Amino acid sequence: MTTPLRLDIQATDGAARTGVVHTARGWYQVPAFMPVGTRGTVKALDAADLEGLGAEVMLANTYHLMLRPGADVVADLGGLHRFMGWDGHTLTDSGGFQVHSLSPEVDDDGVSFTSVYDGSAARLTPESAVEIQGLIGADIQMVLDVCATLPAEPEVLRLAVERTAAWASRARDRHRHLELRPEGQALFGIVQGGTNPILRTESARRTVELDFDGYGIGGLSVGEPRPAMLAALAATVPELPVDRPRYLMGVGDPVGLIEAVALGVDQFDCVAPTRMARHGSILTRGGKLNLRNASFARDDGPLDPECTCSTCTRWSRGYLRHLLSVHEPTAWRLLSIHNLRFTLDLMDAAGQAIRMGRLDQLRHEVSERWAT
Amino acid sequence: MTTPLRLDIQATDGAARTGVVHTARGWYQVPAFMPVGTRGTVKALDAADLEGLGAEVMLANTYHLMLRPGADVVADLGGLHRFMGWDGHTLTDSGGFQVHSLSPEVDDDGVSFTSVYDGSAARLTPESAVEIQGLIGADIQMVLDVCATLPAEPEVLRLAVERTAAWASRARDRHRHLELRPEGQALFGIVQGGTNPILRTESARRTVELDFDGYGIGGLSVGEPRPAMLAALAATVPELPVDRPRYLMGVGDPVGLIEAVALGVDQFDCVAPTRMARHGSILTRGGKLNLRNASFARDDGPLDPECTCSTCTRWSRGYLRHLLSVHEPTAWRLLSIHNLRFTLDLMDAAGQAIRMGRLDQLRHEVSERWAT
Numbered sequence: 160m161t162t163p164l165r166l167d168i169q170a171t172d173g174a175a176r177t178g179v180v181h182t183a184r185g186w187y188q189v190p191a192f193m194p195v196g197t198r199g200t201v202k203a204l205d206a207a208d209l210e211g212l213g214a215e216v217m218l219a220n221t222y223h224l225m226l227r228p229g230a231d232v233v234a235d236l237g238g239l240h241r242f243m244g245w246d247g248h249t250l251t252d253s254g255g256f257q258v259h260s261l262s263p264e265v266d267d268d269g270v271s272f273t274s275v276y277d278g279s280a281a282r283l284t285p286e287s288a289v290e291i292q293g294l295i296g297a298d299i300q301m302v303l304d305v306c307a308t309l310p311a312e313p314e315v316l317r318l319a320v321e322r323t324a325a326w327a328s329r330a331r332d333r334h335r336h337l338e339l340r341p342e343g344q345a346l347f348g349i350v351q352g353g354t355n356p357i358l359r360t361e362s363a364r365r366t367v368e369l370d371f372d373g374y375g376i377g378g379l380s381v382g383e384p385r386p387a388m389l390a391a392l393a394a395t396v397p398e399l400p401v402d403r404p405r406y407l408m409g410v411g412d413p414v415g416l417i418e419a420v421a422l423g424v425d426q427f428d429c430v431a432p433t434r435m436a437r438h439g440s441i442l443t444r445g446g447k448l449n450l451r452n453a454s455f456a457r458d459d460g461p462l463d464p465e466c467t468c469s470t471c472t473r474w475s476r477g478y479l480r481h482l483l484s485v486h487e488p489t490a491w492r493l494l495s496i497h498n499l500r501f502t503l504d505l506m507d508a509a510g511q512a513i514r515m516g517r518l519d520q521l522r523h524e525v526s527e528r529w530a531t
Numbered sequence: 532m533t534t535p536l537r538l539d540i541q542a543t544d545g546a547a548r549t550g551v552v553h554t555a556r557g558w559y560q561v562p563a564f565m566p567v568g569t570r571g572t573v574k575a576l577d578a579a580d581l582e583g584l585g586a587e588v589m590l591a592n593t594y595h596l597m598l599r600p601g602a603d604v605v606a607d608l609g610g611l612h613r614f615m616g617w618d619g620h621t622l623t624d625s626g627g628f629q630v631h632s633l634s635p636e637v638d639d640d641g642v643s644f645t646s647v648y649d650g651s652a653a654r655l656t657p658e659s660a661v662e663i664q665g666l667i668g669a670d671i672q673m674v675l676d677v678c679a680t681l682p683a684e685p686e687v688l689r690l691a692v693e694r695t696a697a698w699a700s701r702a703r704d705r706h707r708h709l710e711l712r713p714e715g716q717a718l719f720g721i722v723q724g725g726t727n728p729i730l731r732t733e734s735a736r737r738t739v740e741l742d743f744d745g746y747g748i749g750g751l752s753v754g755e756p757r758p759a760m761l762a763a764l765a766a767t768v769p770e771l772p773v774d775r776p777r778y779l780m781g782v783g784d785p786v787g788l789i790e791a792v793a794l795g796v797d798q799f800d801c802v803a804p805t806r807m808a809r810h811g812s813i814l815t816r817g818g819k820l821n822l823r824n825a826s827f828a829r830d831d832g833p834l835d836p837e838c839t840c841s842t843c844t845r846w847s848r849g850y851l852r853h854l855l856s857v858h859e860p861t862a863w864r865l866l867s868i869h870n871l872r873f874t875l876d877l878m879d880a881a882g883q884a885i886r887m888g889r890l891d892q893l894r895h896e897v898s899e900r901w902a903t
Contacts, residue, residue, distance in 0.1 A: 228853040488860040
C-alpha cells in the first residue's frame with residue numbers, strides 16, 4: 160500500500176527543509192503552522208478568515224468533536240470539511256492530549272475519562288480513536304498516544320512509550336481496514352519519550368517500523384525547559400524518514416518554531432497565537448506588545464507597521480485596545496487574525512530562509528528579538 | 532444656514548416614500564435599517580462585515596463611547612469613522628435612552644447618572660450631549676431628549692415633552708455655534724409624547740419649529756401594544772416636513788418596520804436582529820427559526836434557502852447550531868450577519884414595493900408571516 164502523503168523537498172539548509180506535501184486533497188507547503196480549530200472553528204474566526212490568512216492546514220480536536228456535536232453528526236453533515244465550509248487541509252488529533260490533561264484512567268486497552276460538557280463517562284481506545292477520526296473525516300488523523308506529565312519518573316516514561324507503541328500498532332491495523340473514512344485519509348504515528356533522548360530515539364524507531372504517513376512528536380512543550388525540548392527533538396528527528404512530514408505538536412512560539420524547523424521539523428500546531436490574541440498579547444516584528452497597556456489608548460498606528468493582515472491594514476492599536484477592554488468579541492477575531500498572520504508569515508520566512516541558505520541568520524534574529 | 536441633509540424622494544405609495552438622503556459624506560437610501568454598533572462596533576462584527584452586508588448607516592451609542600474610551604479618545608483617533616475603519620454613514624444617539632434606562636436623576640438642566648463601567652458619577656446636558664457627539668464626529672447626531680417609561684401618567688408625559696422641547700432648543704443653539712465637530716454634521720430633533728396622539732402632534736410641531744435636519748421619533752417600542760405605537764406614529768409623521776428624514780428609534784421587527792414605512796418613516800435602528808442572532812433566533816423568509824431546536828442538529832441546509840448572505844451561502848444549520856451550542860463567538864458573528872442581511876433585505880423590498888405601488892401587498896405578506 161502506498162502512502163497517501165508524499166513530501167517533495169525543494170530545498171534544505173542543514174537539517175531544515177522546505178517543500179510541498181502532496182495529499183489526496185492537493186498539497187500544502189512546509190514549514191507549516193496549523194491554526195487550531197478546537198470545536199470545528201478557530202475561536203472567533205471562520206473558514207473564510209483562514210482562507211484570507213492563507214492558512215493551508217487546520218487542526219480540529221477529536222476529543223471535543225466526538226462529544227459535541229458527535230462524530231456521527233459531523234459525518235452526517237458531510238464530514239469535517241463540508242461541516243466547517245473549509246476546502247483547505249485538516250488534521251484531527253486523537254484526543255490523547257486533551258484526555259491526558261483531564262487525569263483519566265489509562266489501562267493497557269485504552270483510556271476512560273469524563274466529558275467536560277456533561278460529566279458523562281467516555282472512553283477511547285486506539286481502534287475507536289481511528290474510527291471516530293474516520294467519521295470526522297480530516298485529511299490526516301493521529302494515533303491515540305499516551306502523554307506523560309513532565310517531569311516524569313523513568314518508569315512512567317517507559318510505560319508511556321510502551322503503550323504508545325502498542326497502541327500505534329493497533330491503530331495502524333484498524334486504519335488499514337477501516338471502510339468508513341475518506342479515501343486517502345492519512346495516519347500519523349506519534350513519538351513519545353519525554354525529555355529522555357534515549358527513550359525518544361527508541362520510540363521514534365518503533366513508530367517508524369510501523370510505517371506511518373507522517374510522524375507526530377508529542378509530549379513536548381508541556382513546561383520543560385527549551386534546551387530539554389530541543390535535545391529530545393534532536394534525538395527524534397534523525398530517526399524519522401526523510402520523505403514523510405514531521406509534526407511537532409503544541410509548539411507555536413517564534414523561537415520554538417524556528418529552532419524546531421532548524422532541527423528538521425515540518426509542521427506545528429498551537430493555540431497560543433489565538434489565545435494570546437484574545438488576552439491582548441500581540442506578536443509583532445518588534446517583539447511582543449501588550450495591547451492592554453494604557454500607552455496604546457490613543458495610538459492611531461497599526462499593531463505591526465510591517466504586517467499586511469486585514470487587521471493591520473484597517474484598524475488602529477487604539478481602536479483594537481478599546482474593543483478588547485470592553486470585551487467585544489470583534490477584538491478577539493481581529494487580534495487573532497493578526498497573531499495568526501504573524502505566525503504564518505514566520506513560517507513563510509523560514510521556508511524562504513531555507514531556500515536562500517540563510518536559516519541561521521533568521522534563527523539569530525528571532526532569538527534576539529524574542530529572548531525572554 | 533442650509534441643512535446638510537436633503538432627502539430626494541424617488542417614489543411614494545400612500546404615505547410611504549423611498550429615495551436618497553444626500554449628506555456631507557455622500558448619500559444613503561431610504562427606507563434604511565441602521566445596525567447598532569453600541570461600543571464602536573456591531574457586536575461580533577467589524578466594518579468590513581457591514582460593507583459586505585451593504586449596510587449604509589451604522590448607529591453608535593454616545594453613552595457608551597463617552598465612558599469608554601471617551602469622546603476625546605475617539606476624536607484623537609480621528610473621529611468615529613476613522614476609529615472604526617468605516618467609510619459608510621454613522622449616527623450617534625444622544626445617550627438619552629441609555630441614561631433613561633438607568634433610572635437617572637433628571638432636572639430641568641440635564642441628567643445625572645452613574646457609569647455602568649465603574650459606578651462613577653456622570654452628567655449630560657443638552658449642550659454637553661451636542662459637544663460630545665461633535666467630538667465623536669458621526670454624520671448625524673441626535674438631541675438629548677427625555678424618554679418617559681410607558682405607561683406613564685399624563686403629567687409625566689407632559690413634563691417629558693416640555694423638557695424635550697426646551698432641551699431641543701438648547702441643543703440646536705449649541706450645535707449651530709459648535710466649532711469642534713465635522714463640517715456638515717447633521718442634527719436630528721426627537722419627538723416624544725408617549726402613546727398620546729395629542730401630545731405627539733404637539734411635540735412634533737414644537738420640534739419642527741426648531742428646524743432640524745431630520746426627526747427622530749423616540750419613546751416608542753418600549754413595551755406598548757403595537758396599535759398604540761402606530762397611532763402615535765400616525766399622529767406624528769404628518770407634522771414632519773416632507774423633505775427631511777424621519778427616524779423611528781428602536782424598532783427592528785419585520786411587522787414594526789413595514790407598518791412604520793407605510794406610515795411614512797424612513798429609517799430605523801434596533802439591537803434586536805443581532806441580539807436575537809446571538810441567542811439562536813433566526814429571521815427567515817419562512818418566519819422565525821429557533822436554531823437551538825434539536826431538529827436542526829443534522830440539518831445540512833442553509834438558515835434561509837432564499838438568502839444570499841455570506842453565512843447562508845457557506846454554512847449549514849447543523850454547523851451553526853453546533854457552534855452556538857458550544858458558545859463559539861464565530862456563531863454570534865455568522866448568525867448576526869444573516870439576521871442583519873434579512874432585515875436590510877426587507878428594507879430593500881419595501882423600497883421596491885413602494886416604487887411598484889405594491890407596499891400594501893408586502894405589508895399583508897409580512898403581517899401574515901410574522902403574526903404572533
